[in-house]
Amino acid sequence: MFTFGSLETVFGAITMSGAQGWSPLQEEEAILDYILSDDEYDSDDANMTEAAVSAMAARNEALAKSNQLMEGRMEREQACSIERVVEILNGLPGVRKWSPFYCAALDHLLAGAANRQGLIAFPSVEDKIRYLEIRIKRKL
Numbered sequence: 733m734f735t736f737g738s739l740e741t742v743f744g745a746i747t748m749s750g751a752q753g754w755s756p757l758q759e760e761e762a763i764l765d766y767i768l769s770d771d772e773y774d775s776d777d778a779n780m781t782e783a784a785v786s787a788m789a790a791r792n793e794a795l796a797k798s799n800q801l802m803e804g805r806m807e808r809e810q811a812c813s814i815e816r817v818v819e820i821l822n823g824l825p826g827v828r829k830w831s832p833f834y835c836a837a838l839d840h841l842l843a844g845a846a847n848r849q850g851l852i853a854f855p856s857v858e859d860k861i862r863y864l865e866i867r868i869k870r871k872l
Contacts, residue, residue: 811852812845812848812849812852813848814841814842814848816848816852817841817848817851817852818838818841820851820852820860821834821837821838821841821851821864824857824860824861825857826861826872827861827872832870833864833868833870833871833872836868836870837864837868839868840864840867840868847867850863850867851863851864
């Protein structure tokens with residue numbers, strides 16, 4: 733049967749934060765060796781060990797999936813970051829920095845992530861310029 737002490741023994745060395753996913757403070761093999769090296773090993777301990785190993789495997793799967801989701805989210809956020817879209821705006825041909833068109837486009841892009849995603853969604857430079865002209869109601 734699981735007790736708080738047995739769970740603390742199995743999972744106590746593991747820390748997790750939303751920013752980093754999971755990070756073991758000890759190798760999982762060392763934890764399993766600790767569990768399996770108990771001299772007072774009986775059938776209840778065997779059931780607990782099997783359950784602990786099963787719980788660790790399920791936890792690892794869940795953490796791996798969570799890490800994949802976070803990595804995907806971070807990549808999407810990076811793709812439409814303010815720095816990225818300002819680089820795109822600065823690289824558009826015919827757009828003079830600090831011109832009325834540039835300032836209006838910059839205001840539009842800074843207003844929200846959806847506006848930045850809209851600009852990035854268009855593949856060609858011409859489409860990006862046309863998107864901005866329509867959204868800010870100014871001709872280049």
